[in-house]
Amino acid sequence: MKKILLTDLVLESKEAIKPIQYSASTVYQYGLAWDELIYFFKSHGQTYFSKKLAIRFVQDSKAELDQGFIKEWRYKLRRLSVQILIEVLETGSYLWKFHHKDANSSLTNQMKLLHNAYSAELTVAGKGNGTCGCYEVVARQFLIYVQNELHMGVSQLRLGDVGSFIPYISKFYQVTSMCTMLSALRSFLCFMYKKGLTEEKLVKAVPSSGARKNSVVPTIKKIEENQLLQSIDRTTRIGKRNYAMVLLAMRTGLRSIDIVNLELSDIDWRKRTISITQKKNRRPLTLPLLADVGNSLADYLLARHHSSPYVFLRCQPPYTKLSGCFSISCSVMKKASIRQSDNQRKGFHIFRHSLAARMLSQEIPLSVISNTLGHGSMASSKVYLSTDGEHLKTCALSLKGIEVTKEKLL
Structure with missing residues (x-):
């Protein structure tokens, strides 16, 4: 990564976002966030841009948010302003995109690695984007349940643990969606067994099918x-x-x-x-x-x-x-x-x-x-x-x- 003064990088970033045609108020808000970052760097005796220190600025902002010292919009503004600087530094330009919250942030590092491996497996298998998204959500929900409710690792799981998960998760799904949810759960359990992460074939605890879709579909006159x-x-x-x-x-x-x-x-x-x-x-x-x-x-x-x-x-x-x-x-x-x-x-x-x-x-x-x-x-x-x-x-x-x-x- 090239060495550049933070103030110079901010100027480059202001030029890079011009093609996006942000409103004057949005550009002004980003300017305030960059001024806060410059002040943060100066308080740490740093004038050149450091990705590590910039990320620390975001982490400190998250801590301020959790403690109620700043509003969520200000935290998001600071986080996005840093992401713009990093992208401009690494690529020389900035392309607007949605910045989604890390869905796996509540998982431990070990659970994150497992979930990422499963996501990669789905992609290799040629699953569509919709299927991948659905299966990844169910796998994440299962891992969060294992981590936060059962307080154990996946290697300790038994058939009864999977059985208790199904009524727990059914509260978050419509009756007609349970069939899809069970298919996704079956896929994830088979993946873990195939990788040798579980001793038992936990898929046996999953019912063969969910509720039939027999409701009247909604329409308008x-x-x-x-x-x-x-x-x-x-x-x-x-x-x-x-x-x-x-x-x-x-x-x-x-x-x-x-x-x-x-x-x-x-x-x-x-x-x-x-x-x-x-x-x-x-x-x-x-x-x-x-x-x-x-x-x-x-x-x-x-x-x-x-x-x-x-x-x-x-x-x-x-x-x-x-x-x-x-x-x-x-x-x-x-x-x-x-x-x-x-x-x-x-x-x-x-x-x-x-x-x-x-x-x-x-x-x-x-x-x-x-x-x-x-x-x-x-x-x-x-x-x-x-x-x-x-x-x-x-x-x-x-x-x-x-x-x-x-x-x-x-």
Whole structure:
């Protein structure tokens, strides 16, 4: 690592963040954090930048946060200001990114190494990002349970310990999610046994399956869809973006991950189609570009002022693609006063459910619905049968032929 005065590195960093187009107040806040760091270095008799001392500054700030001396936003500001300096020093530039909290921070070093090894194993096995994320969460939850509740190492685990974990962790999952959780737990236990970390084959303590998904999938009515669309202010750039995203989800049933990753090249304006490779199952999918969807997309794209291969961008610096859209659907539903109970789902997936339910009520074949939604198997679309109340009524058995008798009261 090259030797450089801290003040010079700060000046380089101020230049490096200019392309991100932070607001003046954000740049000012970073300047205050760097001034605090310079003061910290001077108090330790240091004028040249030291990564070790900068990390110590962050650690001391964390201690101040834990003791209630500073607010969390100030700690985050100091931590990010140091990360910017380090990246500029090591790479000569700075690329904006989300800085997530270390999810394994509560694990011991030994447990962290085990979890990291399992994560690497999942990647080598070719698991998808969604599967890796889910399995890593369950593995972390199990290790935290072993560490904090059982107070033992994994080598001491027995079948009964795994058995006690399942009712413990079930409190944090919906009944219909237990099947996925158990599959993830099974995978992690097999990994530990294969690596010789456990004496017993602990996977034997895991039930063969979780609860069946037999609940009615949530949907919204046509009148509620109109209510949602009308509640969005389309005079602003953020309103135009949100309107286009919600309408796209309503009309096509695209998953939220495919919406935020939609690229300009995926839209063929002449052929009026949208062609993507789905992130979940990596299958190609081509859908018609309906007139109202195309108009809303064009309205938004003409209003945005920043170039990017992606369609939907952040409306604040840096103007990168969105990382998710749950907050958008939540805010739109709140403004329209729809689905405001705590137990009601508010994500974009409800638009997918609603489209499938409406197609089913119009007696569109299940195979067509499956193709429209990009399912890998037609069986995945059968869950929407529960939404078709009118046709389900015809399946009800008659009481004709069943004798009903009345008994006298004694």
